[in-house]
Amino acid sequence: MSAVEQVQEQGSNILTDVVVRFAGDSGDGMQLTGNNFTEATAIYGNDLATFPDFPAEIRAPAGATFGVSAFQIYFGSEDVTTAGDDVDVLVAMNPAALITNLKELVPGGLIIADADAFTAKNLARAGYKDNPLEDGSLDAYRLISIDITKRVIDTVKPHGLSHKFAVRCKNMWTLGLTMWLFDRSRDAAIDGLRTKFAKAPDIAEANVAAINAGHAYGETAELPTGVEVYKVPRASVEPGLYRNTTGTEALAYGIIAGGQLAELPIVFASYPITPASGLLHSLSSQKQFEVMTFQAEDEIAAVCAAIGASFAGSLGVTSSSGPGISLKAEAISLACATELPLLIVNTQRGGPSTGLPTKTEQSDLNQSIFGRHGDTALPVISASTSVDCFDVAIEAVRIATKYRTPVILLSDGYMANASEPWHVPDFNSYEPFPVTFETNPEGFSPAKRDPETLARVWAKPGTPGMEHRIGGIEKDYVSGDISYDSDNHQKMTDIRKAKIDGIANDIPDQEVVLGNTKGKLAVVGWGSTFGAIHQAVKRGLAEGLDVAHIHIRHMWPMPSNLEALLSGYENVLIPEMNTGQLIKIIRAEFLIDAKGLNKISGQPFKIREIESAIKEQLESSK
Amino acid sequence: MNAPIKLTAKDYATDQEVRWCPGCGDYAILKAIQKLMPELDVPKENSVFVSGIGCSSRFPYYMNTFGFHTIHGRAPSVATGVKLANPELDVWVVTGDGDGLSIGGNHMMHALRRNVDLNILLFNNEIYGLTKGQYSPTSQVGTKSPSTPDGSVDLPLTPCTFAIGAGARFVARSIDTEMKHLTSQLTKAHAHKGASFVEILQNCPVYNDGIFDHVKDKKTSADTRLVLENGKPMLFGTDNSKGLRLNTANLTLEVVTLGEEGVTESDIMVHDETNKVLAQMLSELKSPDYPLPVGVIYQAPAPAYVTDVYNQRIKVREAKGAADVNALLQSGHTWTV
Numbered sequence: 001m002s003a004v005e006q007v008q009e010q011g012s013n014i015l016t017d018v019v020v021r022f023a024g025d026s027g028d029g030m031q032l033t034g035n036n037f038t039e040a041t042a043i044y045g046n047d048l049a050t051f052p053d054f055p056a057e058i059r060a061p062a063g064a065t066f067g068v069s070a071f072q073i074y075f076g077s078e079d080v081t082t083a084g085d086d087v088d089v090l091v092a093m094n095p096a097a098l099i100t101n102l103k104e105l106v107p108g109g110l111i112i113a114d115a116d117a118f119t120a121k122n123l124a125r126a127g128y129k130d131n132p133l134e135d136g137s138l139d140a141y142r143l144i145s146i147d148i149t150k151r152v153i154d155t156v157k158p159h160g161l162s163h164k165f166a167v168r169c170k171n172m173w174t175l176g177l178t179m180w181l182f183d184r185s186r187d188a189a190i191d192g193l194r195t196k197f198a199k200a201p202d203i204a205e206a207n208v209a210a211i212n213a214g215h216a217y218g219e220t221a222e223l224p225t226g227v228e229v230y231k232v233p234r235a236s237v238e239p240g241l242y243r244n245t246t247g248t249e250a251l252a253y254g255i256i257a258g259g260q261l262a263e264l265p266i267v268f269a270s271y272p273i274t275p276a277s278g279l280l281h282s283l284s285s286q287k288q289f290e291v292m293t294f295q296a297e298d299e300i301a302a303v304c305a306a307i308g309a310s311f312a313g314s315l316g317v318t319s320s321s322g323p324g325i326s327l328k329a330e331a332i333s334l335a336c337a338t339e340l341p342l343l344i345v346n347t348q349r350g351g352p353s354t355g356l357p358t359k360t361e362q363s364d365l366n367q368s369i370f371g372r373h374g375d376t377a378l379p380v381i382s383a384s385t386s387v388d389c390f391d392v393a394i395e396a397v398r399i400a401t402k403y404r405t406p407v408i409l410l411s412d413g414y415m416a417n418a419s420e421p422w423h424v425p426d427f428n429s430y431e432p433f434p435v436t437f438e439t440n441p442e443g444f445s446p447a448k449r450d451p452e453t454l455a456r457v458w459a460k461p462g463t464p465g466m467e468h469r470i471g472g473i474e475k476d477y478v479s480g481d482i483s484y485d486s487d488n489h490q491k492m493t494d495i496r497k498a499k500i501d502g503i504a505n506d507i508p509d510q511e512v513v514l515g516n517t518k519g520k521l522a523v524v525g526w527g528s529t530f531g532a533i534h535q536a537v538k539r540g541l542a543e544g545l546d547v548a549h550i551h552i553r554h555m556w557p558m559p560s561n562l563e564a565l566l567s568g569y570e571n572v573l574i575p576e577m578n579t580g581q582l583i584k585i586i587r588a589e590f591l592i593d594a595k596g597l598n599k600i601s602g603q604p605f606k607i608r609e610i611e612s613a614i615k616e617q618l619e620s621s622k
Numbered sequence: 623m624n625a626p627i628k629l630t631a632k633d634y635a636t637d638q639e640v641r642w643c644p645g646c647g648d649y650a651i652l653k654a655i656q657k658l659m660p661e662l663d664v665p666k667e668n669s670v671f672v673s674g675i676g677c678s679s680r681f682p683y684y685m686n687t688f689g690f691h692t693i694h695g696r697a698p699s700v701a702t703g704v705k706l707a708n709p710e711l712d713v714w715v716v717t718g719d720g721d722g723l724s725i726g727g728n729h730m731m732h733a734l735r736r737n738v739d740l741n742i743l744l745f746n747n748e749i750y751g752l753t754k755g756q757y758s759p760t761s762q763v764g765t766k767s768p769s770t771p772d773g774s775v776d777l778p779l780t781p782c783t784f785a786i787g788a789g790a791r792f793v794a795r796s797i798d799t800e801m802k803h804l805t806s807q808l809t810k811a812h813a814h815k816g817a818s819f820v821e822i823l824q825n826c827p828v829y830n831d832g833i834f835d836h837v838k839d840k841k842t843s844a845d846t847r848l849v850l851e852n853g854k855p856m857l858f859g860t861d862n863s864k865g866l867r868l869n870t871a872n873l874t875l876e877v878v879t880l881g882e883e884g885v886t887e888s889d890i891m892v893h894d895e896t897n898k899v900l901a902q903m904l905s906e907l908k909s910p911d912y913p914l915p916v917g918v919i920y921q922a923p924a925p926a927y928v929t930d931v932y933n934q935r936i937k938v939r940e941a942k943g944a945a946d947v948n949a950l951l952q953s954g955h956t957w958t959v
Binding site: 045188256287290292297300306428 | 636638665666667668670672675682683685686687688689690691692693696698699700701702703704705706707708710711728729731732931934935938939942943944945947948950951952954955956957958959
């Protein structure tokens with residue numbers, strides 16, 4: 001039943017949760033509209049999750065289906081961990097937006113459409129023979145067809161904008177109407193517009209007028225029965241200070257925080273690539289912190305500059321997405337061979353090759369764990385939500401600096417762009433892990449190791465008496481000089497492996513997120529599938545099913561209790577947005593006969609997809 | 623505190639056995655640099671040598687400074703990272719014609735145009751030595767090698783022309799066995815702020831022996847070598863009897879003999895190392911029609927990248943005030959529950 005139908009049936013306008021999707025041309029400002037609505041919703045006090053879904057084309061031809069940009073938000077009065085399975089309210093700024101998003105809309109759902117954009121040309125371009133706003137084909141839904149463009153032009157006329165700029169205000173008009181529909185405050189959006197267009201007050205005021213006009217339309221127009229102001233009660237969340245964050249932002253802050261906890265300056269070297277560039281942008285505007293950013297000429301130069309920086313006593317960080325990480329592979333092995341700290345962030349996208357640059361996937365786990373020449377084990381750690389990126393970045397910095405090793409941190413296009421409310425942590429509550437550099441020339445060798453962690457000494461250039469050479473050639477275990485000795489190579493390979501394996505003793509035990517620590521079925525996930533698995537397991541538990549949710553952060557080495565934990569379940573189900581990568585590791589490492597649930601469509605899992613896999617699994621193992 | 627003890631070339635040598643082939647030009651370059659280092663007024667611990675892969679790239683192992691033998695072609699990038707992390711360091715890049723101009727051509731180009739304060743030494747022997755003698759991007763057409771048994775057919779590039787084209791602000795050329803000349807070029811390169819590029823003609827006695835003999839041979843070098851000096855007329859030959867004159871009709875340099883056809887010294891073009899057009903012409907001259915120019919071909923300082931990066935950061939910090947992670951976390955729109 002759609003949210004709108006619920007209202008009619010129950011005679012109440014109170015909803016527990018709603019999914020709204022804004023869709024339009026890539027130049028229509030849908031992402032901005034969505035972000036403004038998200039902020040208003042967060043301030044209102046709902047829990048929420050968002051899903052920006054945009055094309056790779058920056059400005060596709062107007063009205064083209066491949067140029068549709070959408071922003072989905074799921075908000076409610078209970079905990080929200082995904083952007084929602086089905087859409088309750090679809091805002092369609094043109095026929096292309098309608099035709100590409102209608103299949104997501106629940107029967108009885110609400111469509112808000114800009115009738116002015118349903119011209120013969122746009123209809124033809126979207127593939128409509130007749131105008132769906134008029135031919136009755138949308139009878140299964142509730143339709144509000146409004147001449148938005150015309151209204152916007154009339155509204156902003158007093159501000160003297162050209163036609164082109166006037167039309168651009170229609171996203172704000174639509175935002176105003178949607179805010180009325182869900183009783184959101186317009187204040188933050190209006191403040192934001194006035195700040196953004198401080199140098200062009202005409203544009204700012206025209207946009208403000210558009211928001212207010214859209215809102216006023218909702219108040220005064222005679223809308224179809226059942227379309228009224230909906231109330232979505234505030235979620236009961238832990239008291240404290242909140243903000244919204246995307247994964248990219250949280251990751252940037254986590255890198256800065258990690259650097260401070262390690263008492264190390266950061267050199268962040270990167271090359272633009274979708275969807276990872278945001279991290280470079282974010283850190284580039286934080287020059288007040290000890291974080292130096294460098295846009296290199298290519299991916300290889302970026303990782304090499306980061307390695308050079310680590311050699312010189314900073315923490316080198318580089319960032320990319322799948323194809324770029326492939327280019328960095330040789331250099332990452334150099335960092336393994338020279339045992340220098342390095343952080344590599346991979347914001348995964350649809351592959352292979354250019355694949356689906358703006359869509360999400362988690363298909364680089366194999367590449368992260370195995371994708372290098374030589375025996376080069378390194379730690380791999382993955383974030384599960386936008387907010388989680390902060391803590392994961394700190395943990396990655398801790399491991400890289402403590403063990404003098406490259407660490408790969410996996411994020412993905414979904415969590416990088418999606419935003420969710422963040423209970424802002426107190427940085428003072430984090431335990432520092434300061435790095436100690438070697439400064440004593442007495443008996444110094446660049447091959448010296450910490451007997452406990454097996455980490456190599458770090459002696460930085462500029463320190464008197466510590467002059468030494470490192471490189472990619474195999475090194476003598478004792479002196480660090482070049483060595484082609486066969487026994488020595490065995491010993492060095494073993495010690496490099498032992499160092500990485502040993503990290504398993506320095507990470508938290510694997511916990512169970514939801515459900516019992518043994519039983520019939522464990523759903524084991526990693527990365528941004530967290531939200532969908534969480535809700536599916538929660539629903540399963542509510543129905544009395546024997547199911548648990550386990551979510552792995554430390555992908556390599558894995559927590560030392562993981563094998564024992566998984567062995568306590570009769571069945572293990574592993575949903576992944578790839579053809580089965582974690583499952584192979586679980587099977588190979590633990591000889592556990594896990595089953596996979598795989599989706600490689602560029603879209604996140606829906607809750608019900610995992611729910612039905614859970615039921616199927618429990619059914620078939622009866 | 624006692625006055626610092628003056629270091630010598632020996633202090634810059636390591637205990638590692640040098641593993642180049644007997645007669646390799648690299649020995650002479652190593653010796654020149656070990657001798658030069660104590661004269662540069664740089665604390666030993668602040669010197670860093672970064673290299674890629676190839677015979678020349680073994681260089682850091684023999685210098686008792688900080689050193690990083692990295693991966694093929696990427697030394698300029700690693701060195702850029704070193705310099706970004708600590709601008710106080712004196713960073714040298716040692717590379718070869720294959721490492722620096724083939725696999726690493728892109729990084730070389732960007733280190734030069736970005737003007738990172740690095741001293742880049744490109745040992746050019748016109749051959750791949752470490753992989754056993756394949757032709758390189760600087761090999762002359764017709765070079766017979768294991769991968770070109772019938773002679774190479776692709777056109778070579780000229781390192782100094784490449785460097786000028788990439789936007790380098792200091793470009794010089796010298797010869798492995800000319801210790802005095804080499805040392806003076808390295809001294810100038812070191813003094814230059816920003817990226818400095820020095821091509822060193824280096825003999826590979828195993829795979830490309832004698833390729834530069836015409837320039838190096840004392841009997842012929844007077845006619846085959848043009849020693850550039852800023853502000854001096856570009857004279858060469860026995861008794862400086864020949865020189866380069868600018869043909870203004872077709873904008874080329876031409877070889878003329880003093881006293882012939884009324885040519886006097888005033889007709890000879892004076893070297894101006896800040897003249898980029900002249901530098902481009904000079905960088906391309908080669909035998910048999912022209913003498914090979916050695917010395918500083920081009921020098922025109924510009925702001926160095928890392929210096930400007932730090933200056934920008936200082937400005938932002940002055941405007942934004944102290945850094946505070948909690949303030950960062952609480953920035954933007956927040957609300958209290």
